[in-house]
Structure formats: C-alpha cells, structure tokens
Amino acid sequence: xxxxxxxxxxxxxxxxxxxxxxxxxxxxxxxxxxxxxxxxxxxxxxxxxxxxxxxxxxxxxxxxxxxxxxxxxxxxxxxxxxxxxxxxxxxxxxxxxxxxxxxxxxxxxxxxxxxxxxxxxxxxxxxxxxxxxxxxxx
Numbered sequence: 001x002x003x004x005x006x007x008x009x010x011x012x013x014x015x016x017x018x019x020x021x022x023x024x025x026x027x028x029x030x031x032x033x034x035x036x037x038x039x040x041x042x043x044x045x046x047x048x049x050x051x052x053x054x055x056x057x058x059x060x061x062x063x064x065x066x067x068x069x070x071x072x073x074x075x076x077x078x079x080x081x082x083x084x085x086x087x088x089x090x091x092x093x094x095x096x097x098x099x100x101x102x103x104x105x106x107x108x109x110x111x112x113x114x115x116x117x118x119x120x121x122x123x124x125x126x127x128x129x130x131x132x133x134x135x136x137x138x
Contacts, residue, residue, distance in 0.1 A: 007034035052090040063098040
C-alpha cells in the first residue's frame with residue numbers, strides 16, 4: 001500500500017517511471033500498473049475445496065428440515081469422520097442461512113437512514129395577566 005501511494009506521488013511529481021522503478025527496486029511495469037490503477041492493490045483469496053465441501057450439500061438439506069439440529073448429530077448422519085471442531089465451525093457458518101428470522105431481533109440502521117426527534121420542552125415560567133408567573137404545563 002505504501003509503495004502504491006509512493007509510486008503515484010512520485011509520478012505526480014514528474015519523476016520518470018523508469019527512475020521510480022530503479023529507486024524502489026521494482027519492475028517498471030509494476031510502476032505503470034500502480035500509476036494507472038484507481039485504488040491500491042487488493043489480495044483476494046480464491047475459495048478452494050475443503051474437507052467439508054463434499055458434505056455441505058447434505059448438511060444444508062438436513063438443516064432445511066431441522067435448522068437447530070446439533071452439529072454432532074449432523075456429523076453422524078452425513079458420515080463425517082474428521083475433526084468435530086472443524087465440522088462444527090463449518091456447520092455454524094452454513095446454519096446462518098437456514099435460521100428463521102427472529103421477529104424480536106434488533107433493527108440496524110446505517111447512518112442517515114433514521115432520525116429520532118424527542119419532543120421535550122424545558123419547564124418555563126410564563127407571565128400571566130395579573131403579573132405573576134407560573135410553569136407552562138401540557
């Protein structure tokens with residue numbers, strides 16, 4: 001990230017791309033790509049096949065019928081023979097897709113979606129006809 005910003009700053013200052021590559025000890029094509037890009041480079045790991053992958057479809061089918069079935073029972077029914085901890089972690093990840101929506105769950109709002117206005121007026125003494133003051137009450 002620092003190299004990306006440094007590449008862009010040096011290029012904006014008018015330093016040649018070959019000179020930037022020489023100073024930073026990187027390829028000239030790397031400098032060209034950094035200067036042309038809109039944002040810093042991001043690493044995204046491609047999802048791979050795990051030991052849980054062959055069992056996932058059967059686990060999902062069982063969770064459709066019974067979303068709260070314990071992971072140990074699921075492991076028994078699908079024939080899992082590996083680590084129960086690994087299986088339980090994966091089941092908990094999958095289980096979130098099959099749980100019914102809780103009607104008493106908290107609502108979440110992003111900034112600017114909702115505003116709350118409390119109508120509260122501090123007590124004020126108002127002047128009456130005959131010169132006395134009294135508290136304004138609703």
